[in-house]
Amino acid sequence: MAWLKKLVGAVVILGGVGAVAGWVLSAPVTLDRETLAKLGPGDAARGKRIFYAGGCTSCHAKPGSQGDARLQLVGGLELKTPFGTFVPPNISQDPRDGIGAWSVEDLANAMLKGVSPSGEHFYPAFPYASYARMNPADIGDLYAFLKTLPAVAGKAAGNSLGFPFNIRRGIGLWKLLYLSDQPAVAFPEGKPDPVMAGRYLVEGPGHCGECHTPRDLAGGTKKNEWLAGAVAAEGNGVVPNITSGEGGLAEWSEADIANYLETGFTPDFDSVGGAMVDVQRNMAELTPQDRAAIAAYLKAIPAHPNGYPARKKTAN
Structure with missing residues (x-):
């Protein structure tokens, strides 16, 4: 039986080592001093552009609000996913219920590292996996x-998640x-400036890949199917393919795309619908140059190819 005791002992030791390693590897990581120094003093006019590019109102405005009420960022929208229901919080300037007491460093750590002021991980329903590509100076402006x-005032309801999530x-x-x-x-050297500017807006603040990628x-998003479309997070319907090929935007010109982002009308005069209504409303606030870059x-x-199953045909 001595061998069994040794085996059990080895398993216990390995389990302990694994637990310690997991604890260390899963620790929240915040920004270094060099990155924090790039936040700058912040410019509200430039920050307004980032605010709308990032679609902050789409998740953090009170559901159903219109007009200026959409700038009251009280949260409360329910995001239903296979992992549970996430509820975006109040990010208004209320110091108790919102983020009014946050420093610019707190906001930067939240958006670029997914870490709260208290040192906890944010869930990636908050799209920091995209925001991580943003320039620190833009965070300062925002x-x-x-x-x-x-x-x-007023806290949004909490998330509803089961174990282990x-x-x-x-x-x-x-x-x-x-x-x-x-x-x-990754583009080769020499890509035109509008393409590179569009990459920043789409992949960073715009976080388009969070919904349009399987x-x-x-x-985690599948980078080898970037923007190929996906089954909607709540499981009903699909988010379309917006790559340049068949099934995507092959028949759309750059002018068609820019016009859609500004007006909400497709080339065949259909209109934007679903969750894209709020996204398009935000895109309309950007400059023509930004929409052209996207x-x-x-x-x-x-x-x-489309990143979601083909729809089944129904019998007549």
């Missing part, structure tokens, strides 16, 4: 703009696989 918006520490291991500041699409079992990028990226 912070300055957020400071101009109203404080609204309710253990935030595990998100640290997810980040090791999926959190990177590298671009999703995900694997762990919830269009140039979408026409320049590799084409992919």
